[in-house]
Amino acid sequence: MEEEDIRKWEDLDIDVLVKIFQILDLSELTSGLAHICSTWRHAACDPMLWQTLDLSMMSSNFIKIPLEPYVYVNARSDKQLTKLLKISLNLSRGSIKTLIFNFNLYVCDAQLTYTAERCPNLKRLVLPAWNRIKKTGICKAISMWKDLESLTMPSIVNPPYFMEEVSKHCKKFSELKIMGPCDILFVQTLIRCVPNLKVLSLRCSTVYLDALLLILDGLKNLEVLNISHCLIVDAQPPPATRKLVEKLDDSVLEKGSRLKEFFTCMDDSCTMCEITRRDEGLIRWYRYEEGLWKQDEVKSLAV
């Protein structure tokens, strides 16, 4: 009687094992559970565990340097990331739909390509730091993500090369968050390349007034716009100097009200507004509490 009743672990529902594994964090999950026995390996590869790969607790050990790419990442720190990526991507078996990198995790081209190849079903990417990624690297990665719908990226100097790749490969693309200044070139590129864009967040960055007006007029399918805590800059031609817009005028508000959701906050007493002002429109997230960069008034873009 006792022998039958005493269950061995292998007899436990895989579902229960998966439930236990769901409690563990990424480093615990990748520490060897898949090596215990074949049942545990099977459970460790369960798609339920790998819908999201969240690396936002990892930072690169880096220093700033005066030459491109302006950061130098310690080799050991790089190897650690590579190891974690290799094990996670191996266990994930292509299940990953959401991939999150920390704002100061400086991924290199090789790591990005390796990851992209193993996440063919990716729907959402949060990649705030492109310092070590070359144009060829990011374009190659984008070409492998046909199902990409949502992207969080830094501001880039030359948007067209990138947005054209998105336009070519990511037919379902609909959500964008830019963590940095947004100018008229960027908006023109968005209108040309991703006219179906539904959701755009520019929070906590510099937004030029002409760009803002073009967003409201030119992105015809936009439903949600977030310009909370932004520095809105009215760049006048010389000899006039640029000035900050303190209050949105009625025409802007009226156009904004036609959207499903229009998030604004330009408040002297707001902490985030103050932080954006202090950092002059490009926030140094490392100065502030961990996780602050993850917030967004748009729920689907919050991390």
Next chain:
Amino acid sequence: MSQTVVLEQNAVETQSITLKFDGCSSDANPSPIVNPENQSITIKFDDQASNHHTIPVSIPNVDSETEAAVNEFLRKHGSSDEESVRTDAMNDLWSFIERQEIGTVVVLVKFASDVKNFELLEIFCQRVADVIAKKTVEEVREIFNIANDFTPEEEQAIRDEHRWAFED
């Protein structure tokens, strides 16, 4: 979740009835509802919320102290809608579980899964997760008495995978 039992006429004249469903006994003594028209008696067990078993359960393969602790949790947790009472019940059970050996927790996980009690399952799974989180492969196998059932080829592949993960 409520369970309804309807008894036929002949069964009820003079006898007392002990009912068992799903391994639970009917010590809780709910009031029967008599229907003279079809001469039936209906006994309804109403739980206060779904998935709560307020009737004492019997758990195979654990000692009486453990069974009592789980039943105390079920009783306390199911007895009130107040957050503080429920949290107390969970904390008490948690303290108890932390002191038990892992074999017992394994049995409890299986039990909780079988009876679909999600509160119990959460507590027991958390305990197991805590135990395995910081252990090596060998330690985990030893603690849970798990046999390594990989073939030599699979073992080699796993060792290779681990080594490759360290390389560039």
